[in-house]
Amino acid sequence: QKEVEQDPGPLSVPEGAIVSLNCTYSNSAFQYFMWYRQYSRKGPELLMYTYSSGNKEDGRFTAQVDKSSKYISLFIRDSQPSDSATYLCAMASNDYKLSFGAGTTVTVRA
């Protein structure tokens, strides 16, 4: 079993829709949770960073963490074609080494 499970998609939504992404994990030592956006053949870019259960909002992005269920989510409201990318979840414990999900490819149709 992988430490971090993420459905690779692909996910296709119309412009303006809410994009819902999620990851599950098995390592209860994970304390830090991140979402990255990666465009094709580019390095990942940090979108959201959390370290506690609950919701964190930043503009159109909301990250949710449920440590009891070992489940994290990312929601993108009012999605735009420019949001089309691969979204990676990542997690770390105290050693700061990141474990990544496989990434979900999202296409927002104009």
Next chain:
Amino acid sequence: GAVVSQHPSRVICKSGTSVKIECRSLDFQATTMFWYRQFPKQSLMLMATSNEGSKATYEQGVEKDKFLINHASLTLSTLTVTSAHPEDSSFYICSAQEGVTNEKLFFGSGTQLSVL
């Protein structure tokens, strides 16, 4: 945000040659840098962690004699793929950590290595 420069962005080489990839933190000092490998439609796999002035720590299954890492200064780490073979073809990405939290981890733009 902070900038991490990675060069080259793309390299094509013949089997048996060695390839060096550079990773530079342009506007901050990075005590720790990480090297990842990513296959198409797959996740980033951590290869090694390098700290300035000390030997790199390699993940299980990564050949340290094959993938030489040098972190000679607080702003530069290099990955050399020695005697490259077609199975080494992949997308290699570095990241540099500013400070002690994951929030301050910045990624390079990646290097696509193709070994013929």
